[in-house]
Amino acid sequence: MNRQRVFAIISVAIFLIIIVSSLSLSSWRSGEITEIGMHQIGIALFEDYGITFLIIGILMFVAMIGGVFLAKEESK
Numbered sequence: 001m002n003r004q005r006v007f008a009i010i011s012v013a014i015f016l017i018i019i020v021s022s023l024s025l026s027s028w029r030s031g032e033i034t035e036i037g038m039h040q041i042g043i044a045l046f047e048d049y050g051i052t053f054l055i056i057g058i059l060m061f062v063a064m065i066g067g068v069f070l071a072k073e074e075s076k
Helices: 003-025 038-048 050-071
Strands: none
Touching: 038 050
């Protein structure tokens, strides 16, 4: 085995140990499940998280335009 593979195996093992230990040591609250309507989700998106929702939309639009630009073939 080369050094890079050994380092990768050790890194993955440490990562998995951290994830499993953090999941097992966390206290998970259990409570009543409440039904949330579409109107409440819309209010939360546009009032509480309006700026965040807008920024994510703009970033997704720019990423889509960039993907189209990269996929476009140049004509000779």
